[in-house]
Amino acid sequence: MELEWEGPVRQLDGEIANIRRVNPDDDRIKSLEEDREARLRDLYQELSPWQTVQVARHRDRPYLLDYIKWMFTDFVEVHGDRRFGDDRAILGGPALLDGTPLMVIGHQKGRDTASNLMHNFGMPNPEGYRKAIRLFRHAEKLGLPVLTLVDTPGANPSLPAEERGQAQAIAESIAVMLSLRVPTICVVTGEGGSGGALAIAVADRLAMLQYSILTVASPEAAASILWRDASQAPEAAAVMRITGPELVELGIVDSLIPEPPGGAHRDHAGAARLLREHVLAMLEELRGEDVEDLIRKRHDKYRNIGRP
Amino acid sequence: MELEWEGPVRQLDGEIANIRRVNPDDDRIKSLEEDREARLRDLYQELSPWQTVQVARHRDRPYLLDYIKWMFTDFVEVHGDRRFGDDRAILGGPALLDGTPLMVIGHQKGRDTASNLMHNFGMPNPEGYRKAIRLFRHAEKLGLPVLTLVDTPGANPSLPAEERGQAQAIAESIAVMLSLRVPTICVVTGEGGSGGALAIAVADRLAMLQYSILTVASPEAAASILWRDASQAPEAAAVMRITGPELVELGIVDSLIPEPPGGAHRDHAGAARLLREHVLAMLEELRGEDVEDLIRKRHDKYRNIGRP
Amino acid sequence: MGRKGLGWYHGESRAASAALSQKGVGRNMRDILRRSHREDERDAGAGGDLWVRCSKCKELLYRPEHEQNLWVCSKCKHHFRVAAPDRIHITADPGSFEERDADLPPMDPLHFRSGVRTYREKLEQSAAATGSPEAFLYGLARIDDSPCVLGVIEIEFIGGSMGAIVGEKVTRAIETSIATNLPLILFSSSGGARMQEGVVSLMQMAKTLARLDDLGAASVPFVSVMTDPCYGGVTASFAMLGDVNIGEPGAFIGFAGPRVIEQTTRERLPPGAAQSEFLLSHGMLDLVVPRPEMRTMLARLLRIYAARSTAAYGSGEAFLESRSAPPEKVAVGA
């Protein structure tokens, strides 16, 4: 998956490869590589909102199971909502992070046709949210903090999903998160799409990866609604304030987590390391907080968004 | 639906009808009616367990909606489990009993083919138990005491019911009743069949109508399991202690509620009046109980059944 | 704060109405009424003032009679959309509605502009068209003499979408219920989130639910009525979490609207799919109540729940004491 505006970097990649093929020890390689790094850094220092959307949706971006692989020493994926099925677009289970047990829950996308079908492109059905609710309760019962990783285009829009109460499941998941008697941390790692993202994103701390987005509707859908023209998605992205820095400025997101140079999709291990450090720091902040205080602060935080 | 052993009463019914046809004011009618009443009373004073089974299953016996009609001044039937469907074998909703608001939930059977199909012969699917759970929570939230009326052959045995977690739904319903933070009263009004009955029968007070039964398995199923012969159901009924008096003696049931002469199926209004009085008395007993005490006593009560 | 109900609309106090209008807080309810059904009226032709065409069965309906029928088609029982003030008129006891936060001004958290037009301008136009400064109104009311907090989304105001102020007023309605210990009744009809407020709009789902959680802890009942159409962030937050969920007959209710589903799955929805009766049979609604019976049903629920405060059972009181502020003393509609 190539990003059009990464052309200059790709060109340098080609040059370096050519030289290396002739002589792997060629002196020029080092300076070209430095040049490449600098260009990449420059490019990623001023991504437009629409470019951020593209990076957030990049197929090579680390997904939930990638982060789990890199971040935890122990993890058991558990399954099922105890009512109807086991959704594969929301996964989770208990895990050990640097000796701290927690419950990790997140969206999972696929990279190829088969895995995308399995994970439904990261678009959960009601069973996914009901599984999340069950895991929230599991964590609450056992006193485990909750970490959610958000990366979804949105909840699955289909008649079977409506039949089984997509709206009800999302509403209940938000309500359960709001009243959960354990500390909760949410990190938007890719696409934070609409209610389907918010359902597992209501937390004591809300962080975003540097090149992730959080939207009330995808830029395409927003452009459709606003201008009846989905092709104006870049314009919608530009005015809707969907990037991390904009949302920190609006007071909705608490913090940003840096990504490796050139984006998380270039270095999964590095991205996971940065995420892990940040999550440990947030956990440390929340450690020892009284439960009642925690819930009161969480309620107040959301109560005050868009308060005149 | 005629009960074989009511022959003598039916014979008198016939005689009275014949005389009345000739002369409605015939003097003999009164004494024959007195005779009939006495015989009925005698018959019903010493019903065998198997006869009790037959009365408990009588098609004319009042069902949930009959009791609701006679007992409450206001009632709103509410629907659905908020997950999958609306079961018609377990119904319920908020109601006013003599000025006291409560949540009434119970099994509902049908009397003819159409209504039996609708109510699935009073055999709930998982949705029924999940609806009950939702109504328990509704009652708990609003501080309404819960009244359950039990009358079911058992939970529906079918593959779709298994698919959607019949066992899980029953287990969860029992668990929720055990931890409910409001007073709970259960009355077995007809057939209290197995786990399908127990799912909504775990309460602070467990009463039985005079001619109702409570069983670990239907006498037919028990005879099948014990002797591989379902036709020995009457013998199973005789040894398994399934009638109210036997279960009071075993310390499992708290009290018996008398039925009108000749059984509830002969006088719905009368049966409902007796039930209503008894329920009001039980409510009065529970009024003002501290919630923590209530739950502790409830737990202890069940903890101690079959304790060596 | 708050203006004295819609009593004048019932013909009881036209002088008061005029007085309030002069103060700039009243609105001409007749005007709102007329505008609120304009989609259905498109086919009505020249007689548009006196005749309305049913969008479902195409029958021409005589407007005064149609209003008497609560905007339910006399032929096919199609439930027309109802403007928010009309909804209050046909739900609350005459003269009992006491609006709160009527004048809360709209917000533009993103300083949004779409092409040449600003969001501010759109808000002003919508306010002018509906007579309401935003898409939600609420207040204290009585229904068959039972007091409650009553709120209604105005679907004609930018599609009843929930932005910061709709979220704020819904939240304040919930807070009023907590403070007064009066049951909450909300009529919801919405296209979803307010695009022009971006993520601020999305977060109103969490904002309203945070307070709804407190309402639950305070043991106060919440009856949610969903009317056509009801989608997105409204359905997927407070509207679907009523203690009792009610739908009007035939109302489209869900997370994704039929158009979105059809576009995504490239299949036509079968008849009745995603409408009230469908949701009832799938366990999402407690009741489907025809409009002429709605008041009776709400009154019955309020009557049952009203008695709960005197029953002194279980957790209700304990919760009330521990988690909510002491009840505000109010004389509703008195």
Next chain:
Amino acid sequence: MGRKGLGWYHGESRAASAALSQKGVGRNMRDILRRSHREDERDAGAGGDLWVRCSKCKELLYRPEHEQNLWVCSKCKHHFRVAAPDRIHITADPGSFEERDADLPPMDPLHFRSGVRTYREKLEQSAAATGSPEAFLYGLARIDDSPCVLGVIEIEFIGGSMGAIVGEKVTRAIETSIATNLPLILFSSSGGARMQEGVVSLMQMAKTLARLDDLGAASVPFVSVMTDPCYGGVTASFAMLGDVNIGEPGAFIGFAGPRVIEQTTRERLPPGAAQSEFLLSHGMLDLVVPRPEMRTMLARLLRIYAARSTAAYGSGEAFLESRSAPPEKVAVGA
């Protein structure tokens, strides 16, 4: 109370075993083991002692190898039923199991007789056949060094049915977990309720769940493992309410057994229906774990949960302090 584990069975302490046997509390585990697979052995013919026939693929399996394979068919991976002591043997660390309430005598609450034979006699026969006084055993154990409370239903004892004493011992296992703050692991396999104890048997569902509610309040984890077959009152009470529900591959698990369903609906069940993998795909199980991997999985869960006590987050500690007795001081398997 309690006898010192099954350590001797691992060949570590045959002298201790003999000593315990003399005190009348030990049992000969080899005998139990031999009896526990007799249904599968029926076809084994004259070589029954050394060869076992797989009931699924009909392969003849060499017994010593079959035992090494944890009674999983080497050809088709069919999981044979396992006697309760064997289950403990293959699950707990060698020498770590400390049985509790081993000698709790059976009960006959209804003074039940079926024809000429009394229930008492049936209980005695079952005890003789299985070497266990009732259908459940439990105690303290370690799995890969993590301490826990471990209990197993003996399916060969009147079909693993739950009467008063099974309910009592399950309840005491839960109470031991509450008292020690150690995770609870229960292996369940049962035909359902114990007919001969009537409603007393039915009520064990409520009895076990009453304490399970307390276990939850005490924030102690419960892992439920269901093995073939698992039905009725056991599945519909504690077995289905694990924080983690695990099934063995191919295990029939449900409320009604396939025979009951087929009799009622007069249709044959499709292949795989109502088995572990089916339940997993329908959301009722967390995991289907092959027997050779079970210990590893349980150890991993215990390792994660063990760390929770040092994390001091959320409600766990508060609940522990307010609702449970102070932890009993125990040195598990030490």
